[in-house]
Amino acid sequence: MLKITNLHASVDGNSILKGIDLEVKAGETHAIMGPNGSGKSTLAQVLAGHEDYEVDKGEVSYLGKDLLELDVDERACEGVFLAFQYPVELPGVNNTYFLKSALNAQRKYRGEKEIDAMEFMDLISDKIKLLNLKDSLLKRPVNEGFSGGEKKRNEIFQMAVLEPKLALLDETDSGLDIDALRVVAGGVNAMRSESNATIVVTHYQRLLNYIVPDFVHVLVDGKIINSGDKTLAIELEEKGYDKIIEESKA
């Protein structure tokens, strides 16, 4: 589904990603772990198409297309979804109106019929229960006045409505208490299927107890220095990043 080859990226001339290679197949869940400043979030932003990041070298192929050639909204319409580490507040933009516009923009792009108001309300009332969100949040402006946990759940709620093929979860666990973490993970797990894939970017192993990855990659200074299965995450948690970095150098 996704093949990243020798990806280099920089921001304001500072090189951050220094040669990433990663392959993600449909049905898989990959976790990217790493210390602060290693480039984890940058990778997620580059894949989503943020203009502040310059791709200096490398290729990203997604479902047979050159992902880097697509605009941000085209990537979304092709099924790439980024759950933000810091979801943006949109004062005055109604949550329901926003989500319906987004879903219809994606359906239109794919040549599908636009969803009408009734069908849409049915769809979101199912999905909102999954994330244990209050109905009243739908009537409010996007993320404005939401608690940290509500913002994160709202991200996964949007994901549940938009049904992406490739979900990028950027530090989705940060700022969540254990109950909210379970709800968010439950939402993500409910969407896992043979036809889609998930990349989870996180500091801590904690989230991976709930969203169990097939592969774990350790990202340090813009490079993946180690890859393994879920036991690698547990090892990281026990030994710390420094130890793993040392071992990989040896």
Added chain:
Amino acid sequence: MKAIDQFKADFENTLHLSKGFVKNIRNKAFEKFITSKFPTNKDEFWKYSDPSIILNLDLNYNDSGNFESDNYDIILSNGKIVKTNAKYKTGNIAKGLENGDIPKEIFKEEKNTFLNLSNAFAINGCYLILNSKEKNDIKILNLIDNNGKSQAIYPKLIIIAKQNSDSTIFEEIKVKGSGTNFVNSVTDIIIEDCANLEHIILDDFAKDTYNISNICVKQKKDSNFKSHNFSIGKKLARRDYNIELLETGANCDLYGLYFVDGENHIDHHTTIEHKKENCTSNEHYKGILSGKGVGVFNGRIHVHPKAQKTDAIQNNQNLLLTDEAIIHTKPELEIYADDVKCTHGATVGQLDEKALFYLKTRGLNEKKSQQLLLRAYVGEIIDNISNEEKRNKMMEIVIDRLPKED
């Protein structure tokens, strides 16, 4: 100075249409107009909008024209009433003065050039009395009709909201035909004790139009004035609000939304005179500027020595959609009382890049994302319209007018 000669000729040629008190007013006002200096951008009050460009135009007085529509209760075509509704106490200004509906004090000696010019051409106009204790919802069309000429027109409205009346006036300005228009409009509003008046002005796009508009409001005890001003840039567009809070407990809310694009110009100067204690004013103006458009906002709050316990809020926000658009914004606070609350703020910015990126990651393209953010931006002003139906209609109209840039 082509226009000055024409003002003079037109004044002389039309003077016979008036008699008695009105003739007297016209004579005095024209004398004052012709003997005072015509303002230019050398005057502080006109620093960013030079009205003297009007003087190079070829302008002929015109009040002809007709228009029919069931959508409005009152229709003025080039400043002259062409439709009224018998339900309302209304008529032209001469009639109002004659039967005593309009207090003569409204016509006093003015310092403002354009008020003098308007009074010099006080030939038609329209007054409207909102009866005490009555509730009214009135639609007025102010039509500028031009069949290819270069014309000067003087729409003048006098609205008197009697004690305890409660009214909404929706005033739509429409421009029909083509040609050059100099529109010197004046609206006088008196709001008596405990009366509520909500005034919505919806402006129109217009080519080759120069509009100077003065809205003068006098508020008595415990009266409320709520104004929604939706204006559009023109060759020259200047709209001034002069609000006088004359007695205690008066409150005014001024909401405004202005658009300017191309090489057009839009200027608002608002003045709120807090003359007595316990009055409140709340002003929120927002602009969207694109192309090479130029905007000006000057908000003056004047708190007189007697106006203790004044509560005044002023806020002006501007969105620049292009690098070449310009905004001059300036709050002016003059406070001569010591127990008052006054806040003001002005911002100039672009659409939030983070918000645009967020929207795009959900599949909305650049244009749609922009529109969603602009919609939210204008919503904050439109949401203040009390009536839901009017609010929704205004939202539709404004959305349709948002800059559509690919």
